[in-house]
Amino acid sequence: MARNDALDAGELTDTSFYILLSLLEARHGYLIMQTIEEWTDGEFTIGPASLYTTIKKLLKAELIELAEGSGKKKTYIATAAGRELLKSDVERRRRMIRHAEEVWQEKEDVINEA
Template sequence: MPRNDSLEMGELTDTAFYILLSVVEPKHGYLIMQSIESMTNQRLTVGPASMYTTIKKLLAAGLIELFDDDDDKRKTYAATAKGMELLRKNVEWRKDMVRHAETIFQLKGVIER
């Protein structure tokens, strides 16, 4: 059975989520990696190969675009309107996931509110 690409299904992997979140304001590759590490308190590190593979997919899906910043030495990326909408939907979905888990944990006595 062929594996569907998560972007085609409107889902973001953690790496794609953080890259897209990072380029809400235009950033170049190295700054994207630094932003992700900073946001996650170094719990998530995205290496160059993984980052550029994901960026290529995000570009192809129209979720990010090259941002013209007159710097020929490095590429800068920015989220598109389509990317921002998908990011918002994913944030809501992830909030729902946490609420579902908290409800089950509470019912099973795993955590207290």
């Protein structure tokens, strides 16, 4: 599936997942990037170009919105639809991990022989 189609299919890319997760409370762009980097101990970073491209997509899909009284900096927050999609995507990712663990366990002998 093309990355552009992920939101249309009701799935989040890793970038949109982390941005939406960070917007469970209102944040501006730079704080979104900082928060994600802190949460992941620097393992996942988002640059400004990716951040604002993804924010535009999330706004268009009505998964986030401008927060009230955001002042000089644009501040965003997840909408109810965004929170629901995030919740659904977390469950989808849990199933993916469960499938991987099951397959890994089934194939453990083969994997250990390699």
